[in-house]
Amino acid sequence: MVGTKRKHIDDDEEEHLTPKRLQAQPLQEDESADDVPEIHTPSRRGRNGPVAGNGTPRSILKKTNLFNGINGTTTPKSNRKLVFDTPTKSPDENISNGTPTIVRNADRSARRKSNRRLFERTLNGVDSDDEVLEEDEALAEQILSDDEEFEERTPHKEKAPEAQIPVPETPSKRGRGRPRKAVAKPSTTGRPRGRPRKIREPTPPEVTTLPAHEEYFWQNRPGGNQTSTNTLSSHSLLNHDEYFQAIQSVAENHKSERDFLLELHRRAFDQWIFELGEGFNICLYGYGSKRSLTESFTAHLYEHLAGKAPYKGTRKRPAITVINGYSPGITIKDILSIVASTAIPSSTKMPNQPTSLLQFILEHLTAHPPSHPIPIILNSIDSIHLRKSPTPMMLASLVSHPSINLVCTADTPNFPLLWDVGLSAQYNFLFHDATTFAPYESEIDVVESVNELLGRSGRRIGGRDGIGFVLRSLPENARSLFRILVTEQLGLMFMDGDADEDQDDVTATPRSKSNPARNSSESSQGVEYRVLYHKAVEDFVCSSEVGFRTLLKEFHDHQMVESRKDAMGTERLWVPFRQEELEALAEELSGDAF
Amino acid sequence: MEIEHQRCYIYSPAEESDRPAKRQRTGQSSPDAALSKRLQTFRQLWQKQESLVQATLEEADSATQRNIIDFISASKDDALDHRAIPAGLIVAGPSIASHGPFFERLGRRIEKETRSSYLVLTSGESPNLKTLLKNLIKKATSRAENEDEDEESGRPTSTRNGPKILDFDLAHLHDWQEKNQASNIIVAIQDSEAFDAVVLVELIELLYSWSDRIPFILLFGIATSAESFEDRLSAKLPRYLDGQKFDVTQSDEIIERLFAATIAGYDTPLRMGSNLCRRILDRQKDHVQNVQEFSNGLKYAYMSHLYASPPSIFLSEELPFAQVPPSALEAVRIVPSFRRWVELLLKDRKTQEVRDLLDSDEHLFNRTQEHVKAGQKKLNAISDAIRIVSSIRDSLQMSPRVTLASLWIRAANGELIDSPLLRETMLSAKKVSSDKIGRILASLATLSSQGRCPIDMAFYEQGFAQLISNNTDSTPLRTQHDVRNESLRTTVVAQKVLLSKHKAALSEQDRAYSDLVGKFNDELEQYLKQTLIDPREMFLSEILLYDLKSPHTEVFQPKPRFAIERALASPHDYLGCECCGGDAALSATQPPTSILYQLYLESGSLINVSDLWQAFNAIVGGGEEDEEREVHTKALFQRGLAELKHLGMVRSSRKKTDHVAKMMWKGL
Structure with a gap:
């Protein structure tokens, strides 16, 4: 079979000898190349190839053919080797030449192959767009056509194990999953009409007990991650008002258990005070908002301090600084100023720069140590607002001072990774598990963060209506620019979408098509800044980049446009809406509804 | 604005304070009195240990510090001209965390013994030459302000008849040095590896050009080796520098000495058991390599023991019977070694003694005190014995070299x-x-x-x-x-x-x-x-030997990710409720986020949120067509999703509409 294949390829070469084709072919043949004793350095071949192409392609080709006839394997290979450095292959060739790889794969895992075939039969007809799937399908075809007897044998052999595999019946599984069409379309012979959707391999019961790393590989196996194309309808997410209304009337379960957890943590308060007194800082971690816990600890600490030496019997009260690290826009300067305000008499003139302020505080504390260490309560030390250098460094050097006590909470699971050895030595933390199961009420803006997660931050300005509102108040040029942007973005989406849909019809070239399509959908998110600018200039929307920027800024200010640098460093802009909404927008814009 | 949305604020208590309740609690104060006695004991005991630690550290550094100071004093006689800047290359070893304290101690000593001014620069505050110089000048001159406060604050921004000087001009430093008569200005580069090589090169060139006016001495902290430090400098630089290398005692050697001084020290009233020692040393070796952490670990062990264990009150040196609460004696009667001892006494038919121990608090008190003293003697003897073994091995130059720490670990196990x-x-x-x-x-x-x-x-x-x-x-x-x-x-x-x-x-x-x-x-x-008896078999070993791994491990090596995953995957472990107990994986009674998380666990690396919602609704909403209920479920779903995002478990994915990417796999 290999022999015929090669001949076929040679014929091919003879007909259209373009360098590109030459390059494309050898890829598939590399395994047969291995056993050819003759060794050519790629560089030499690289030189040879073009020369041959430029000079007298035909004659050279004939020569190779001649060689081929005489010598069997040597010559075609030398031509083919060229291919190694250019992985690009044209789709058509892929198909015709693709078989050897597949054959190899098929032979390697006959069992897997037959398994898959079975599934294909029982559940198929729903198309999906994963390339691996197509590979499998091709593989199945290969089996079907190539060894008939295998086909006959498999059902008996493999059916029993399959029958044992329970169809997932828990509501969770049924509900969440890939709603699979129950139409079992027997595709006994030939190729199935639709592409069979890749079925999740039967979840063996062991999966729940797989060790963690195995589970990782299981869930990341190639082609194992098929999801449905279901989308949330626009009203299935609540907006702020609806959310707060709903969440307030929800009866929280486990109220008493959560109170009990809090009570357990409260019993440790005296211990924590003791630990603080011995020069350690405290970090609380665990699931659930710890804000109410730190609040009651603050109260406890306040009582404790107020009942002691410098305050007892006086009107002076201890000053405990509380910092909400999760609040947006917080900076190290806020923290330092408030600490300075408690540590240093207000008459002193303090430096303005955070670094010098820090230095100043530390020197002051060393020179005039306070009667007790200054307590700082910091909620969410790992919040993104406090992660950026140099904030952790400055914070660490502040709290490493013996006259400062820090009690902080950390929400994320991997927060210790934020600090290197030096920093964690400075922080000098004792860690306590303070799981509370309390909702992160003030830490998270639920609605906003879900919208962001699903790429719907456009809802922030009140959806399409909001955009219309803004656009109406903007000059004509701005509206035109926005229209161009929306149209361009839609155009890109359609191109992606078309590519996806096309695949289903062009059954002949399933695998190669899907690849570029997918790539484009990942990389072409949004419109390139330059492209948009040129379009805008062409349409006389603006005449200079400054003008263009001014128009864009207005959009940015109203959060109608988002921008990001892609992997290549090009700036891309997009309107944060989903396709349907964009379409409606485009319609309104062109219909001059605004 | 409500306090939870304020960035920072000073706490002020709510109006109705619950002080009476508080007073009530301290009213029944006998355990509190005992606790404060124990804490007082802790402070006494720890103070001794801490001074041992300090002494050991000083001793470990002192030779190196001496050499560096000699080097500094030697170089100050030179006349000021364009001489090569004296540079001390301090090879301080790979444990970066201990560099800071080392340079601090060095600085204290240098300023005490020489009339030099000592300025430490770290890489963090020196991203470029300009900032570095600003910091350098600020550090030098701000200290001057502290010294003579009569002077008008702020640096002079112009020389008498010259133009205004920018704040990163070394002329400030020159003025200051002349005014303060500092014999040398020592610039210590604490973490030379972390500095941008370009900045270092520029700094050295600049300082060299000033070296005819300001007597600089450079000190470089080096974590790798002097050779690799030299490689980073450009070829012409070495002639600007007159280098000398100093080796600092490496942290593992210091740890060994510390161990010998504290845990295996001569007369230590409270000793650490083998499990804990092994844990402390392993942590040193694998994670921190920081001398301070060692002492902190030890300190926390002392703290835990004396805070949490009532019988530990007997470690106090002066303990009148009146100060021992009955509860502490009751606790002594409970410890396993008391039971063993009593059984031994019964075997010897000393029933009267046993009766006295059980009935008379005073008798028990006296006996306990005797035994604590005797036990301490035995433990001291063990530590002496391992010293003998160790010194025999050293004298015979036997290999492999066995540290005192590993001998102690074996001895404390009775092995x-x-x-x-x-x-x-x-x-x-x-x-x-x-x-x-x-x-x-x-x-x-x-x-x-x-x-x-x-x-x-x-x-x-x-x-x-x-x-x-x-x-x-x-x-x-x-x-x-x-x-x-x-x-x-x-x-x-x-x-x-x-x-x-x-x-x-x-x-x-x-x-x-x-x-x-x-x-x-x-x-x-x-x-x-x-x-070399097994000290754990001793009567009252619970008082004299602390060997609990429990608070120590959690407190120093937490597993926050594990804790969060456990809380979400099996909330019953934390909540202990009746409704969602057992092994049933999913039930509608579990906290909503926890249900969502378990669905999340089942899915692949890309998750369709719409399907996730369907599944969630099927469990939490019960699948009923109740509109109000569905809105509630939606709210819970949204909250759960936002929490997962907050915890970094999902991230938005642009691969498909309404899909999110899974970021964490449980248990990895």
Whole structure:
């Protein structure tokens, strides 16, 4: 079979000898190349190839053919080797030449192959767009056509194990999953009409007990991650008002258990005070908002301090600084100023720069140590607002001072990774598990963060209506620019979408098509800044980049446009809406509804 | 604005304070009194340990510091011209965390002993030359302000008749140095590896150009090696520098010394058990390599013991009976070693004693005090014994080198006495020849003179000295166990080859020597056997030996990710509720986020949120067509999703509409 294949390829070469084709072919043949004793350095071949192409392609080709006839394997290979450095292959060739790889794969895992075939039969007809799937399908075809007897044998052999595999019946599984069409379309012979959707391999019961790393590989196996194309309808997410209304009337379960957890943590308060007194800082971690816990600890600490030496019997009260690290826009300067305000008499003139302020505080504390260490309560030390250098460094050097006590909470699971050895030595933390199961009420803006997660931050300005509102108040040029942007973005989406849909019809070239399509959908998110600018200039929307920027800024200010640098460093802009909404927008814009 | 959305604020209590309740709680104060007594004891005990730690640290550094100070004082006599800047390359080892404290101690000493000004720069505050210089000048001059406060604050921004000087101009430093008469300005680059090489090069060139006016000395902290430091500088730089290398005692060696001084120290009232020691040392080796952390770990062990264990009150040196609450004595009656002891007494038919122990608090108190003292003596003896073993091994230069720490870990487990290690040591000691025994005797004699070795070393020293002086031969005296006194003899008997060992006849002197060594060894072995008991078997070992891994591990090496995953995956573990107990994976009663998380666990790396919602609704919403209920479920779903995002478990994905990417796999 290999022999015929090669001949076929040679014929091919003879007909259209373009360098590109030459390059494309050898890829598939590399395994047969291995056993050819003759060794050519790629560089030499690289030189040879073009020369041959430029000079007298035909004659050279004939020569190779001649060689081929005489010598069997040597010559075609030398031509083919060229291919190694250019992985690009044209789709058509892929198909015709693709078989050897597949054959190899098929032979390697006959069992897997037959398994898959079975599934294909029982559940198929729903198309999906994963390339691996197509590979499998091709593989199945290969089996079907190539060894008939295998086909006959498999059902008996493999059916029993399959029958044992329970169809997932828990509501969770049924509900969440890939709603699979129950139409079992027997595709006994030939190729199935639709592409069979890749079925999740039967979840063996062991999966729940797989060790963690195995589970990782299981869930990341190639082609194992098929999801449905279901989308949330626009009203299935609540907006702020609806959310707060709903969440307030929800009866929280486990109220008493959560109170009990809090009570357990409260019993440790005296211990924590003791630990603080011995020069350690405290970090609380665990699931659930710890804000109410730190609040009651603050109260406890306040009582404790107020009942002691410098305050007892006086009107002076201890000053405990509380910092909400999760609040947006917080900076190290806020923290330092408030600490300075408690540590240093207000008459002193303090430096303005955070670094010098820090230095100043530390020197002051060393020179005039306070009667007790200054307590700082910091909620969410790992919040993104406090992660950026140099904030952790400055914070660490502040709290490493013996006259400062820090009690902080950390929400994320991997927060210790934020600090290197030096920093964690400075922080000098004792860690306590303070799981509370309390909702992160003030830490998270639920609605906003879900919208962001699903790429719907456009809802922030009140959806399409909001955009219309803004656009109406903007000059004509701005509206035109926005229209161009929306149209361009839609155009890109359609191109992606078309590519996806096309695949289903062009059954002949399933695998190669899907690849570029997918790539484009990942990389072409949004419109390139330059492209948009040129379009805008062409349409006389603006005449200079400054003008263009001014128009864009207005959009940015109203959060109608988002921008990001892609992997290549090009700036891309997009309107944060989903396709349907964009379409409606485009319609309104062109219909001059605004 | 409500406080939870304020960035920072000063706490002020709500109006109705619950002070009466608080007072009530302190009213029943007998446990509190005992606690404060224990904490007072803790402070006493720890103070001693801490001073040991400090002394050890100072001692470890002092030689290096001395050298550096000599280097600094030596270089100040030079006349000011364009000389190469003296540069100390301080190879401080790979544990970056200990560099900071080292440079701090060094600075204190330099400023005390020389009239130099010492300025430390770290990489963090020196991203570029300009910032570096600003910081440098600020550090120097701000200190001056502290010294003479009469002067108008703020640096002079212009020289008398020159133009305004920018704040990163070294002229400030020059002015300041002349005014303060500092003999040298020492610039310490604490973490030279972390500096941008370009910045370093520029800095050195600049300082060199000023070196005819300002007497600079540079100190570089180096974590790798002086060679690799040199490689980072450009080729012409070395001629601007007049370098000298200083090696700092490496942190693992300091840790070893600290261990010897504290846990295996001479008269330590409270000792650490083997599990805890192993944990502390492993953590040092694998994670932190920081001397301060070692001392913190030890401190926390002391804290935990005295805070949480009522009988630990007996560690107090002055303890009148009145100060011991009955609860502490009751606790003594509960500890397992008390039970063992009582059973032992009953076996000896001392029933009256047992009755007294159980009935009379005062009797128990007296007995406990006696036993605490006796137990401490036994533990001290163990620590002495391992020192003897260690010094014998050192004198014989046996390999592998066994640290005092690992000896203590074995001894605290009661394993040392039967260990191959000890057997090997004793065997080597048995066949030691007369030229080497001197070293053993000398080192043991030192211990003996400190009262740390009960063997009468004077007797043996005398005996051996006599034997050796009588030995006119050039070869040293050998014992009968020495292999060199054996030879192999081959005989052929009935066509079979027989190998037999043959002891060479010992000379008269050798025999006398051999006897004495044997005697010495017997006595040593006897002593070790008596001393190296299993301390955990001792009565009241619970008071004297702290070996709990529980608070220590969690507090220093937390597993926050594990905790969060556990809370979400099996909330029952934390909540202990009746509704969602058992092994049933998913139930509608679980906290909503936890249900969502478990669905999340089942899915692949890309998750369709719409399907996720369907599944969630099926469980939480019960799948009913109740509109109000569905809105609630939606709210819970949204909240759960937002929480997962907050925890970093999902991220938005642009691959498909309404999909999110899974970021964490449980248990990895």
